[in-house]
Amino acid sequence: MSTIEVKNLSVDFQTPKQTISAVKNVSFKVEAGEIFGIVGLSGAGKSTLVRTLNLLQQPTEGQILIDGKEITGLKGAELRKVRQKIGMIFQHFNLIENRTIFQNIEFSLKASGYPKEKRQERIDELLSLVDLRDKKDAYPNNLSGGQKQRVGIARALANNPEILLCDEATSALDVETTEEILKILEKINREMGLTIIFITHELEVAKRLFHRMAVMENGLIVELGNTFDIFANPQKEITRKLVGRFFNLAIPEEMTPTLANGKLLELRYQGGHTLDPLISEVSKTYDVFISIIHGKIEYIRNDMIGILLVYVTGSESQLEQAVQKLEQNVYSLRDLRQ
């Protein structure tokens, strides 16, 4: 179990014309055994950031500490030793195409000087873990994307790392395969206590996997917190945009003229609130009509967020009271016309 801490990290790229700051003074700490996510749009600097964590990218400034020990500045054999204890998987898997699955995993073992006579056994063990024992002698090009990523995971785990870096590891996979990979990651996190740092632009992955997450924009971490809190109470503009797009409750423009007379409300309920009796109760108590326009329930890890778009019509005074009643009984209420 390892912690990883980043202190005031910056990465600049020099081009002949200008200096581009890809990562700007970023600090955060990932606890041992945690699954920590970094989300952001492409170009936000998250890939550069994750690549500094095993010094594939040298930071311009700042420190990276693993279990309190600084690794920035390490070179040669010492650096390789640290890298052997940090597994990494990639969006495009990055397997050696002209080598078998066995040889691909063996590479990591060779890198760490793992005894030759024990390699066979270790590779079988790793392939069992990702359920690919029968593909030992196959070549990467004969595997599906999901299988390739499983080989990637097996290779990353070869030297019993304590930290696993995932760089958009599911972004090239379809929904079902993504789920399959996430299950494996959860399993190794749970059973081996691996600390996982996962970079993605997919909020589907974030809500499903991350314990805590950071949101990056323009090289800065703009928001950091529990995954549920980020989804439930996004603070910054970019986070709202990302989360909003994820919940995707936009109303088609053609519909808006037909909703011109009453109020268009977004109700959110999360935690203890339940909604169904509330809608019928309000429509019975007050002289209003409530139509449900759009709705969605999302499970963020073990908690739930529900969003409902309703259109309420009635006389002004009744409407006002109805809205008040609704507001008291949901997590938040937003008038979409304001």
Add this chain to the structure above:
Amino acid sequence: MEETIEILQQYLLSSLVDTFYMVSVATVIGVLFGTIIGLGLFLTNHEYFYKQPLINQISGFIVNAIRSLPFLILLVVLLVPITWLIKDPYTPTGGAIALSIAAIPFYARIAEGAFSEVNAGVIEAAVAAGGNTALIVKDVLIPESLPALIRGVVLTIISLLGYSAMVGTIGAGGIGDLAIQFGYNRYETGVLIAVIVILVIIVQLIQWAGDRLANHFVK
């Protein structure tokens, strides 16, 4: 016709042996040293390995300088040093040395290109796994670039076959020499045609075998 057959019977085999000797020596030396230089050029230009812009640029300049000479001129320039080395440059060995000097930078650029074509992500993964440079070269760079390296060897052999005809013109022997001496100087069109046919067949065979071998290493 009879004369043509007589000439071919007398000289063809020995000419082929000379050409084979010159081209194979130059190919082996060219590929061996070319791969090493190409690897050096690649590694000194790569951030994960030994990035040394100065060394890279100087070696790149030397490689380009040799490559920029037309082979015939390189041959003339090399006559003096080859004479120091083996006394008589107008022999198949003299030709082989000249061809080798041309082959090294030629193949160095091919090898550098083949290494550069290796998927950067695969190299990154190997570095991230904590492999040292020797291991990455042996287990990642070479296997991933092998098909391109083999195609480069084919290209080199075929180019050297062409250059070997020029070596023939200065009297170092070989099948090109045969074509010039008899086919051109003595108007033996039959000899010329025979040499052309043989060259076409050889080149086709080399290309065919090379492609098969290269494809064998593509998985």
